[in-house]
Amino acid sequence: MNARLRDVAEHAGVSVRTVSNVVNGFRYVAPDTRTRVQASIDELGYRPNLAARTLRHSRTGLIALVVPEIDSPYFAELAARTVRIAQHRGLTVLIDQTDGDFERERLLLHGKRGQLVDGVLFSPWAVAPADLAARTDTVPLVLLGEHDGPAPVDHVAIDNVAAAREATRHLLATGRRRIAVIGVQPRTLNASARQRLAGYRQELEAFGLAPVVDRERPVRRLHRSDGYQAMLELLDSETPDAVFCFTDQLALGAMRALAERGLSVPDDVAIVGFDDIEDGRYSVPALTTVSPDKDQIASLALDALAAQGKPPRSIIAPHELIVRATT
Amino acid sequence: MNARLRDVAEHAGVSVRTVSNVVNGFRYVAPDTRTRVQASIDELGYRPNLAARTLRHSRTGLIALVVPEIDSPYFAELAARTVRIAQHRGLTVLIDQTDGDFERERLLLHGKRGQLVDGVLFSPWAVAPADLAARTDTVPLVLLGEHDGPAPVDHVAIDNVAAAREATRHLLATGRRRIAVIGVQPRTLNASARQRLAGYRQELEAFGLAPVVDRERPVRRLHRSDGYQAMLELLDSETPDAVFCFTDQLALGAMRALAERGLSVPDDVAIVGFDDIEDGRYSVPALTTVSPDKDQIASLALDALAAQGKPPRSIIAPHELIVRATT
């Protein structure tokens, strides 16, 4: 077993109180006492027991980041930034992966992590606003990503409607008129997808173009393969001159389908993605995309966690359209 | 404050012992007592305090996964699988990101996580075998990835020499003779890179070809930009007819450089990567690569963690060469 405070105390010939003072950098310890105690600490290889501390303080310094899948590039990049920023603030991040499974999300939401974490950053996939409202767990919660409905929870997201409008406007400005989208979600749950679709339609209409139902392609998940599949289907009915994909992964899948069909990007079909993942910067051609400020998202979410108690807010993080070679 | 065991006991009119029995699914509880207690638990919204449990059991159910960067696709995919498999085994994974920083790695190695975790899965970047040997912390440790030197630590890796030989052999078999590599590490620390280089050279020599120093390109990190840069340099001296990249990210960067120079893959230059990340499956053309069995790596590492105490072993996970369109 590891050395305890008491072992150090005995070894140094002082009380536990004094050792505790030294460990926690307390002001009033006689210099020589401090030296002696420190020597004992080193010699015995003492390390404070986090569990005992937690029990005492009822604070762990841990926060949970709940995402559908950590190896989806967007979440990986978001997680990397969250971990980094949390580290700066003296927090440790514990990652939960739900695989988009409703039951796992529900469990996590309702305190499966018990007193283990001081807060939860939650990126919902399957869970609905009603489930959030029904939450009884008291651990501070911040939602990552779009979320509508009256759930009494903080959430941070970019302005998806505005972002989608910019993407669409950019396509229109480069002379495209048959603009399709890939990424509509069959279930109504994904608020981000819904808002991106709304933004796309709004911009088309503002330009005097009527949305064409056949050009709004649904996908089950947001992987490359879904984008690939959706693009093939799109090509089977009509060849659009541009596609706005609701994630970069979908866009990369779509580009692969176009390449296989011998279509050129951007000459035959222009592509805009969403998320600004690193793959898109190195794809050939490089992907035009909406870039959410992931550092800001992570940072604002952590702020919101720390500020809990105040009435829930809807926090908007910045984004930017990055024009590269696919448009 | 949350309800405690004692509150539930009073509410249900039983002792804490009984409540504890119910919570932990103990055998001998009278059915009606159980029902009554369960009702109180639900009513009060009782959740066991993990810190107290941990203090009692000196076991947290947490393990740390330490990686240089979580948003590097290989590590993201490995993390996703580790989290998933750990979940199955009732473990929670906490992710530490070192950014390849020596000091952060050293800290983590020497027990910065204190009693917080039951074990550490460590993917070293900057830290050397000597640092590992000097470790005093007692938390079980398993190294992920190649590691040589006599450090008394379990580690799981694939057979990098054999894998590199297969990759090189494949290139030779398709008629390539001017085969370059990208991914040599200037510092001697990265054992994986060293072994891949060794395998490449061995296979060339076995084929009767002498290694050419200029064709062995170093990189600082393993990002796409490094591969891109290295490929450009390679093209400035001589155009190889094949490049074996030590990671898929390097390969994707290299492919971008080739595209910009108007060279065709695989007609002008064949490419083999390493890691089998998802991007490579959807790049155009799709990337031939060495695929380490990441599920096995995660699974074997978790096994090794559980089996600690036995003499340290060097565990070999399977790998496979996946031939796609770049060769």
Added chain:
DNA sequence: ATGAAAGCGCTAACAG
């Protein structure tokens, strides 16, 4: 400036 001791919430040995 240091010591003694209570108590954080839980588990399990002991007693019944």
Added chain:
DNA sequence: CTGTTAGCGCTTTCAT
């Protein structure tokens, strides 16, 4: 089958 209680390691009030 259930109750009582010591103690996991630490922080901190109270006392000196």
